[in-house]
Amino acid sequence: MQFDRAQEELTQSLEMARSIDHKRYIALVSSILARMYQVRHEFDKGVTELERAISIQRNINDEEGLAYSYVLFGKLFYSKQNYDRAIKYFDLAADYFEKHDNEEQLGLIDLNKAILYMNVPDKRDLANNLMDNARVRLKESNNNYELSRWHYYKARIHMLEGDYAEAEKVAKGALGIAQGDGFIGMTMYSYGMLSDIAELRNNPQQALEYLKKANAVRDEVFDMNKEALASETNERLGVDALKSTVDELTIQNAEQERTLKVNKLTTILSVALITILSLLTLSLYKNNNLRARANELLQKKNSELTLAKENAEKASMAKAQFLSTITHELRTPLYAVTGLTHLLLEESPTESQKEHLNSLKFSGEYLLSLINNILDLNKLEANKVEVVNSTFNLEKRISDVLIALKNSADEKKTKLHFKFDESIPKKLIGDPLKVSQILINLIGNSIKFTEDGDIWINVKKIKQQDKNVYLQFEIKDNGEGISKEKQKAIFENFTQGSTQINRKFGGTGLGLSIVKNLLSLLDSEVELESELGEGSQFTFDLKFEAPEGEIVEKPVAPSIDESKLTNDIMIDKRILVVEDNKINQMITRKILEKNKVICDVADNGSIAVEKVKNNHFDLILMDIHMPGISGIEATIQIRKFNEEIPIIALTAVTLDESLDEFYLNGFNDIIPKPYKTEEFFHKINKYLAARETTV
Missing domain, CATH: 3.40.50.2300 (Response regulator)
Structure with a gap:
């Protein structure tokens, strides 16, 4: 019941944090929920809550919060017996604490890693070393709970090694600290360990006495879980700060209500005074009534508009979820359609059958393109796409795109010409995936509307200021072209140059809309120059960074042509x-x-x-x-x-x-x-x- 009540209070805190849109406290409450789920052994729920917290902490660059979340992630994966991932997250947290010379937290990480390794026979020496490191780092610590944990697990290692006398000595140390500070759970575990040690040392009477003491405090443990959880999270993550913020907002709200009441009283007294002094009171009274009715009507309209806005947002979210779900579910049966079509085409069909199968193959590929475009556009409109910068070779990235599009160009008997400015640095820092998506859509669009022609892809450097490199991209073709009246609308969803073009070439009209949204995400925009029947030219600029020095990348595989x-x-x-x-x-x-x-x-x-x-x-x-x-x-x-x-x-x-x-x-x-x-x-x-x- 205590846990259920604690969860209810935390849920209310999460709603309050969301109502004031305080990102840090939203992450904070999610971390606390994750810790509670760990205590309740509901590890998957804990992972879900912690992933939400980490996502927010990364967005707001809360490095300290991330470090503590990584520690808790390590404990969760340890509880799930996923030791490799637990160690990975402990090491991520250690990187932060080393940078800030936080010896106490580094000691706690060594302690948690030692607990993990102590159950692996061939890692026990490593566990002992980590225990010793933790003791050195925690020597100045006032965190008696963690010191009692250190004694408890050090005693466990001595038990596993068969050194029962030393195990009993260290376990009594854990018990002394736990009893002195009122750590009921640790007291119960220490009595239980001492009972096990006495039994291993053939002292059944003492083992029974310790066991009775352990059972005596067992019933108190569950009542203390909520308080222990609240104390730890208040100390580490500052839940009191969230409550303080909410209380402060409540006080401000009450003050505003008192002010409104005073103003209302003043207005009433003024009307009464004017009524006594002048015959104009009646006119003023009527005007006030009219104003009140107008305000009431305005409030009603505002409420209707707010409700309409909420309904529109819900509808938009439902649309995004529906599109994501339905397009995903279409992939599995579509795989059967395209796969079986390919197999049938390989089995020497008759010319008539081959014609039908090619039509089926085209329809399957068209449907796949539509699904992928809808998914891309859906993610962009739902603001689920983020810029992820990394170091990459831009010239090679564009060459890879052209290799992927070469078959489509060959089918149209169209030649691709690529020119890359030699003054551009070999390595750049940017988002290579977004660049590839933009180029695939623009070059693919030119291939689609250019038959037996040419397409030129030119990249040149505009300027370079310190680390910043400004590049201009140009994709030009001599294909169908776009009329002047359609050039502005061409970047909207499901829009094409004309009905005739749609009938002749097909397509959904989503590619250029995706380009527009991606460039907006990269703080750029596309410019179009085109004449109907004379081809089109798309131009856009992007900013990259040049990394310091030459970065040597470790090859994943040998270079292959x-x-x-x-x-x-x-x-x-x-x-x-x-x-x-x-x-x-x-x-x-x-x-x-x-x-x-x-x-x-x-x-x-x-x-x-x-x-x-x-x-x-x-x-x-x-x-x-x-x-x-x-x-x-x-x-x-x-x-x-x-x-x-x-x-x-x-x-x-x-x-x-x-x-x-x-x-x-x-x-x-x-x-x-x-x-x-x-x-x-x-x-x-x-x-x-x-x-x-x-x-």
Whole structure:
């Protein structure tokens, strides 16, 4: 009941923090909720709350809050027995505390890592060393609760090593601190440990006495959980500050109400006085009534407008959620359509059948393009897209985009010409993914409306000021062109140059809208120059940073000339397909076996891990959502004993703001389903070729 009441109070605090839009306190209350869920062993709920807190803390650059959240994340993953991730988050917190010379918090991190390693036999020496480091760092600490924890777990290590006399001595130290400061839970655990030690030392009478004392305080523990949680979070994270802010706002509100009452009384007295002094009182009274009715009507209209605004926001959120859900659900059946179409085209159909299958293939690819565009636009309009800066080679990034679009250009008999200013630094700091999306949409748009023509892609440096590099991008074609009256509307959703163009070339009219939104996110805008029948030119400017010195990037794989890759490299290669959907299994397997691949299938992640342990494979195609362990968890387990094998996520999940979670957990690349077979083979061939080079 105490926990339920505490959770209710925390929920109310979260609502108050949201009502005043105080980001730091929203993150704070989420962290407290996460801590409470950890105590209640509801670890998944704790992770969810903590992810919300960390997301806000990153946005507001609250480094101190992040450090404490990382510590709690480490404890949560330790509770879930995910020791590798626990250590990772403890180390992230340690980085912050080392930077600020916070010896006490570094000591607590050493203590938590020692507790983690003490249960791993071959890591016990490391646990002992960390315990010693923690003791040194905590020597000036007044945090008696953590000091009692240190004695308790140090005694546990002595027990595991068989040194029962020393274990009893240290355990009594833990008990003394716990009793002195009224730590009931730690007192109970210390009595329990002393009982275990007495039993191991063949002293059953003393063991029984300690056990009775442990049971005597056990019933008090649960009543203290709420107070202990409130005390710890008040001390560490400052819940009192949130209450103080809310109280202050309440006082201000009451003061305003008192002021309004005084003003109202003054008005009434004034009207009474004027009534006595003048015959104009009646006229004034009527005017006041009219004004009051007008105010009442105005308030009513304001309430209606507020309600309408809230309903519109709810409708917008519902639309965004619906679009995200329905487009995701369309991917799985669409994968079957495109995959089976590809297989049928490979089986020597008649000319009539081939014509129908090509139409089906075109429709599937068109539908996939529509789904992807709607997802991109939906994320942009919902403000779910963030700028993620990293160091990259811009010239290579654009070359990769042109390689990906070359087949489409060849089908249109259109030539691509690329000119890159040699004075531009080799390495730049910016968002490479957003740059790629903008160029893919603009160049893809030019290819679509240019047949048997030319497209020029020019990048030049405008100026460079200190670290800032200003570049101009120009995409020019000699295709259909856009009429003057349509040039402003062309960047709106679902808009195209004309009805005739829509009938001739198809498309949704979303590509240029996505370009406009992405450039707005990067503090830029696109300019268009075009004449109907004479082609179009799109121009935009972007600002990048030049990194200090030459950054040497560690290559993921040896350099491969991707333009020369062929499907011959797949012959006799062993590929494992991890997929629980039988139709998807059959499609992927047949596509691979058509190219003489030796293909094996695993129905879930557990089977995949065992097969990789006992067999040799050249590459793994891994689904994400499966019964049992997920594809991410299976990849984590495989990486523990095999770091070299390429693992590609072959999945229909919606890839939101960041792909970091996939790469951090061991994936080499991602192929979203459904896919174009050219992209599918290109990525498989690239990693097979890279692996042959390293063998």
